[in-house]
Amino acid sequence: MKKITGILMIVIIICFIVYQYQEAESNRVERVMAFGDSLTYGKGDKHGEGYVKGLRDELNSPESDLKVSFWNYGIKGQETDGVIKQLSEYRIQTKLDKADVFIVYIGTNDFINSNGGKLTKINDRKINEGKKEYINHLNQITSTLLKENDKADILVVGLYNPIIDNQNIEGHIKDYNQSIKAVVKRDKRLIYIPTDDLFKKKKKAEYFSDEIHPNEKGYSLITNRILASYDFK
Numbered sequence: 001m002k003k004i005t006g007i008l009m010i011v012i013i014i015c016f017i018v019y020q021y022q023e024a025e026s027n028r029v030e031r032v033m034a035f036g037d038s039l040t041y042g043k044g045d046k047h048g049e050g051y052v053k054g055l056r057d058e059l060n061s062p063e064s065d066l067k068v069s070f071w072n073y074g075i076k077g078q079e080t081d082g083v084i085k086q087l088s089e090y091r092i093q094t095k096l097d098k099a100d101v102f103i104v105y106i107g108t109n110d111f112i113n114s115n116g117g118k119l120t121k122i123n124d125r126k127i128n129e130g131k132k133e134y135i136n137h138l139n140q141i142t143s144t145l146l147k148e149n150d151k152a153d154i155l156v157v158g159l160y161n162p163i164i165d166n167q168n169i170e171g172h173i174k175d176y177n178q179s180i181k182a183v184v185k186r187d188k189r190l191i192y193i194p195t196d197d198l199f200k201k202k203k204k205a206e207y208f209s210d211e212i213h214p215n216e217k218g219y220s221l222i223t224n225r226i227l228a229s230y231d232f233k
Contacts, residue, residue: 030059030232031098033071035083035141036105036157040074044209045219049074051105054223059232066233071095079109080137087144096148101232104141105157108212110134111176122168131172135179139186146187155230156184157193157222162212164199193229195222 034040034052042050049056052072059068073086083106086092114130115123138156145154158177161170177196184190198221199207199214207218214222 028066030066030068030100031071032068032101032103032232033095033099034074034103034105035086036074036103037078037107037109038074038076038213039108039222040072040103040105041076042072042074042219043076044213044215047216050214050219051222051226052103054220055226055232058223058227064233068232071099074105077109078106079113080106080134080141083141084137084144087141087148093148096145099149099152101230102145102149102152102154103157103226104138104145104154106141107134107138107159107176107180108162110137111159111172112212119163119166119169122166122172124168124172127172128175131176131179134176135183138180138183142183142186142190146189153189153191153230155191155193155226156180157226158195160195160197160199162208164204191230193226195225198222198225 032055038044039050040052042048042052044050045053047053049072052070052074056068056070059066073092075082075086083104087096110130111127111134112119114127114134116126142154142156145152158180159173161173163169173196177194181192184192199218207214207221209215209218
């Protein structure tokens, strides 16, 4: 009798441990921390935060056991030096080791401002000089994230050409993206997400809210590209 009771107790304990594990898994929350400019902030999206909102909605479907929370640190007008400053702020620095995934989508303002703040007349020399500083900053950003968090993947989103029919800008964007890819190759936790093909052969009025920023339909393309390129689960 004592032997049977002992076996029953063992079975009950095992069942309890399995239940606790399954309960913990079903309640697991993955934390995604996003850094960037107005594209991460979601400018142009009337209903939310652009691609960040799209990811939040898609990843937190009722059918999914995994729940994903987002910390969106996108700031309109921000450049890479702004992200570097953010990473040194106490309120952000103390959270870096708690993230499961980072998204870094930054560079559009670096590119435009290196050309004097407009894209009407392209200065190749200034853009090339600006790219060197941009890549230096991007290396600093990714190095900090790798150092402060030893487990999280870092999704580095590439740039797209907002002036689709301008081949000079197209060439510079390709050059930027090649340099971004070189940064990403430094570590296996760095993952490049391309966007340069998303808006080609599409009517700009249908996908953009202004010259630079996508609308809801445009942001959905970015959301879907990220989901197709990385498995958050």
